[in-house]
Amino acid sequence: MIKFSIIMAAYNAECFIEKAIKSVLSQSYSNWELVIVDDGSTDRTAEIIDYYANLDNRIVVRHVKHKGTASHARNCALDVVSGDYIQILDADDLFQNDLLDKYSNKLNQEQVDILAPDLIYFSDNKTDNVIWKIVPPQNNYKQYISGGELSFDLSLDWQLHGFFAVKRSLIDEIKYDTNALNGDEFTTRKLFYYSNKVGFVESVYFYRQNLSSTTKNINNELKMYECLITSFNLYKFTLENNMSKKILKKSKKMLVTSFWGFARKLYEYNGNKYSDGFIRAESILKNTFQIIPFSFWNLFHFKKRVFMYLSFNNYNIFRFELIFLSYLSKKLNKRFLE
Structure with missing residues (x-):
């Protein structure tokens, strides 16, 4: 048996x-x-x-x-x-x-x-x-x-x-x-x-559906930024194993979509922005930004693509843009970051 x-x-x-x-x-x-x-x-x-x-x-x-x-x-x-x-x-x-x-x-x-x-x-x-x-x-x-x-x-x-x-x-x-x-x-x-x-x-x-589980608990909101590490590892794995262009494109899109979602969420975050969790989340974002080839941003639709190009591939400029647009979104009740 x-x-x-x-x-x-x-x-x-x-x-x-x-x-x-x-x-x-x-x-x-x-x-x-x-x-x-x-x-x-x-x-x-x-x-x-x-x-x-x-x-x-x-x-x-x-x-x-x-x-x-x-x-x-x-x-x-x-x-x-x-x-x-x-x-x-x-x-x-x-x-x-x-x-x-x-x-x-x-x-x-x-x-x-x-x-x-x-x-x-x-x-x-x-x-x-x-x-x-x-x-x-x-x-x-x-x-x-x-x-x-x-x-x-x-x-x-x-x-x-x-x-x-x-x-x-x-x-x-x-x-x-x-x-x-x-x-x-x-x-x-x-x-x-x-x-x-x-x-x-x-x-x-x-x-x-358990909202108190490790990956869904709101107390782990900042720790969830580690998911970006997994997204990058998946892309790297497809690259190292010479997978097809179709799979490579899919893993690229997963990476940039994950990055954008987490970046937008971090700078809309209302918690303690000097906490260890926030600092680590921002560090993961910065490291991911720096290792994503600039050409990947072409996978975004036009509005996001322009936004990324205006950052000149510089994380500090990108961060400033996100904070500014997040502020405008709240002030004018508009979804500039969608």
Whole structure:
């Protein structure tokens, strides 16, 4: 029997983690282990996961010092897993109860590096309250997609999502990127690129809309600027691997769009502009601005393109322009920065 290792990074997840664990315990397939890494939680998370670890010896718990990223916790879990395939389960998400069974049946038919279920993004604690859903391309569950550029390309705009089962030998080589808050998104794309074959199963990973999660919490608003690091790493990865012009253009556009959105937001920010978080966010913006080739700004529409050209590729001028237009936007109630 194929063994599945489910890894869960948990930080202050007392509101949802019990439901997440129960969705594993209710699986119709029994050959699994659940490795939970508590990233220094200050609520009842540690108490809850220890309780379930005592109930079922397939649940393994590790308590670590708080690092603040799911990637670090997941790498800690990878050090102790023993399964053939690795599946992520966030502490606020859920599995459909036949997910592992569907994985096993599919793998008995055909060996693949990655198996992806449907992804349902839901809200209000009701799994039938669907915000959006990702299914296989052309809704075809029987197809197999090759890895490399094709899968990488489809993952850039999340036509292929990141909550899949992946062969352990593949992820052991890559590990999760810990350089940014959303470094796991970079890892996901690399896994697709280095895979040989991707398959699909007609089951569901339920992805909860949780506004208190690490990547959505307003208290992490400035830390989210680390996402620019991931956007640049993705562009650099496409360049280093000599990918097609289509993919290269897509990764360029992701980078400049991400940069513009974060830059505009920073100079509309109403919080403490002398805080460590603000200074770091501005530093990331400046570094990104300096490494984006000037020609990339042609990817913007005319108004933004003129704005970037007027900066003369100088961040201080660009910063002044943004602050000035942000001031005018508030004063005249106009959206100059859209």
